[in-house]
Amino acid sequence: MKTEMGTKVDIDIKRIKTCIKVCDMAHTEETNLGRVKMKTIGKMLDEKVTVEGMFTIVLKTSVHDKKYFFTTQNNGNDTVKSPMGLFETEEIENDLLTVDRDICDYYGINNVHQIKGNAA
Numbered sequence: 001m002k003t004e005m006g007t008k009v010d011i012d013i014k015r016i017k018t019c020i021k022v023c024d025m026a027h028t029e030e031t032n033l034g035r036v037k038m039k040t041i042g043k044m045l046d047e048k049v050t051v052e053g054m055f056t057i058v059l060k061t062s063v064h065d066k067k068y069f070f071t072t073q074n075n076g077n078d079t080v081k082s083p084m085g086l087f088e089t090e091e092i093e094n095d096l097l098t099v100d101r102d103i104c105d106y107y108g109i110n111n112v113h114q115i116k117g118n119a120a
Contacts, residue, residue: 021103023096026051028060028078036060036078052079057086057103061094068094 029039038051038058045051052058059070060080072087074080086106092099104110 021100021109023100024055034077038079050079052081057082059099062091070094070099 027039028036030036037046040046040051058079058081059072060078062069062071069091070093071078071080071091072082073090083106086102
């Protein structure tokens, strides 16, 4: 069962003629079994699909000593994943520009538009 929004996203993706990168940010939630996953709209969706399974790379924020990091590999209780060799360590600096550059380097994407500083 696909929502109206999901259908529109599928249509838009099929219309795209060039290579693009999509960065989807979401909150997490802990299941009854103690696993951490992407928060969704409810059990019905969770029973049908694992949203993170639709992505090649899933990072999760972690905090140590008031510093933010991205976790790059699954710890057995979450859905974090990234291709082997993409990141050198299991935790990296929480910096999307650096993550984007690493992904482009890994996949050999070189016609990348420059992101202007403080694009947020």
